Amino acid sequence: xxIAPIFKSLRKQKTAALLIAFEIALxxxxxxxxxxxxxxxxxxxxxxxxxxxxxxLRIRSATLDDQADRPARIAADLAALxxxxxxxxxxxxxxxxxxxxxxxxxxSLERDGRGIASSTNYFDSGNLVQTLGLTLVAGRDFLPEEYxxxxxxxxxxxxxxxVAIITQALAxxxxxxxxxxxxxxxxxxxxxxxxxxxxxxxRPSFRGSDNAGNSTIYPVRxxxxxxxxxxxRGRSADAVRxxxxxxxxxxxPSRLTLGAxxxxxxxxxxxxxxxxxxxxxxxxxxxxxxxxxxxIVGLASFWVQRxxxxxxxxxxxxxxxxxxxxxxQLENFLIVSLGxxxxxxxxxxxxxxxxxHYALPRLPLMYLPVGAVGLWLLGQASVxxxxxxxxxxxxxLATRA
Numbered sequence: 001x002x003i004a005p006i007f008k009s010l011r012k013q014k015t016a017a018l019l020i021a022f023e024i025a026l027x028x029x030x031x032x033x034x035x036x037x038x039x040x041x042x043x044x045x046x047x048x049x050x051x052x053x054x055x056x057l058r059i060r061s062a063t064l065d066d067q068a069d070r071p072a073r074i075a076a077d078l079a080a081l082x083x084x085x086x087x088x089x090x091x092x093x094x095x096x097x098x099x100x101x102x103x104x105x106x107x108s109l110e111r112d113g114r115g116i117a118s119s120t121n122y123f124d125s126g127n128l129v130q131t132l133g134l135t136l137v138a139g140r141d142f143l144p145e146e147y148x149x150x151x152x153x154x155x156x157x158x159x160x161x162x163v164a165i166i167t168q169a170l171a172x173x174x175x176x177x178x179x180x181x182x183x184x185x186x187x188x189x190x191x192x193x194x195x196x197x198x199x200x201x202x203r204p205s206f207r208g209s210d211n212a213g214n215s216t217i218y219p220v221r222x223x224x225x226x227x228x229x230x231x232x233r234g235r236s237a238d239a240v241r242x243x244x245x246x247x248x249x250x251x252x253p254s255r256l257t258l259g260a261x262x263x264x265x266x267x268x269x270x271x272x273x274x275x276x277x278x279x280x281x282x283x284x285x286x287x288x289x290x291x292x293x294x295x296i297v298g299l300a301s302f303w304v305q306r307x308x309x310x311x312x313x314x315x316x317x318x319x320x321x322x323x324x325x326x327x328x329q330l331e332n333f334l335i336v337s338l339g340x341x342x343x344x345x346x347x348x349x350x351x352x353x354x355x356x357h358y359a360l361p362r363l364p365l366m367y368l369p370v371g372a373v374g375l376w377l378l379g380q381a382s383v384x385x386x387x388x389x390x391x392x393x394x395x396x397l398a399t400r401a
Contacts, residue, residue, distance in 0.1 A: 028343025050200030052133030068364030086235035169213030
């Protein structure tokens with residue numbers, strides 16, 4: 001089909017055509033970035049924590065114990081929790097995955113050297129690897145004599161022979177392509193030796209997935225603000241939670257329970273904002289598609305109404321119904337293509353602004369053709385009803401004044 005008549009017709013009504021092209025360009029820019037953010041948020045929500053979430057319960061509580069009474073109170077709490085029906089393992093730790101609060105450290109390979117990796121610090125009071133269900137892929141768990149009291153962490157002599165268990169992701173970051181077992185790193189001025197490597201353990205709080213698996217476990221007992229992690233089987237989380245809270249109250253009647261949640265609940269709460277953001281962006285995408293489709297339908301219907309006599313003349317001169325249908329489809333394709341071409345540049349401009357203000361990664365090129373194809377299909381589907389009405393215009397209309 002000769003497209004010269006189409007360009008001639010568009011030049012006569014360029015304002016309406018440019019408005020639709022601008023609407024499509026705006027939709028392309030927003031939809032490409034919205035889809036990118038939605039996919040990124042969805043991938044973030046599906047991240048593997050490395051722990052057996054369906055079998056874990058976290059309990060936080062507070063008492064008015066003196067510092068000297070903390071070890072005895074924690075030991076009594078752990079002993080009471082082990083007696084709860086269905087509980088198979090118990091551990092005390094100062095932070096948990098999806099717990100928001102995170103204790104992080106920059107690690108280096110030399111004393112006073114430049115930090116090359118950021119890692120979160122889990123303080124294991126004992127049995128943490130087994131309780132969380134972590135997969136030990138190399139090395140071993142901590143030995144009893146390797147555990148330090150929390151106060152000894154500030155004693156250079158006591159921590160001189162420090163050890164740690166790290167994740168595979170952190171090991172690869174510190175020693176790419178090499179074995180990390182037996183190697184030393186520096187969280188401060190004293191070296192720490194790697195004695196074990198676990199497959200994965202996510203940070204309590206993270207922004208992206210690039211460093212979410214950089215975690216280090218240290219053998220430190222009786223940490224202030226310790227939380228209890230219970231691994232249970234054969235009973236519901238609610239039943240174990242109720243019995244565990246009662247067992248802790250028996251140990252310390254004046255105890256204040258700050259919260260008891262399953263790890264499924266912790267994950268749901270942690271990613272609540274991501275789910276809301278994904279739903280909102282999905283609504284924006286749907287609304288933009290509907291508005292764009294209505295604009296195309298309205299413009300095409302207006303043009304069909306104004307060109308009825310012209311269409312009748314073309315039919316009288318031998319144009320088939322298929323020719324009329326293809327005319328409007330090609331005209332729409334050209335307008336949408338102009339909008340998509342401008343929208344691709346606008347998409348990168350919007351992404352650059354998001355990168356600057358919200359630390360969003362660069363928009364992958366694959367989203368541009370996806371957005372373009374989607375808008376082309378939307379344009380062809382939207383112009384079809386007016387085009388079908390146009391192809392039914394009778395040739396006799398050419399003889400009417």
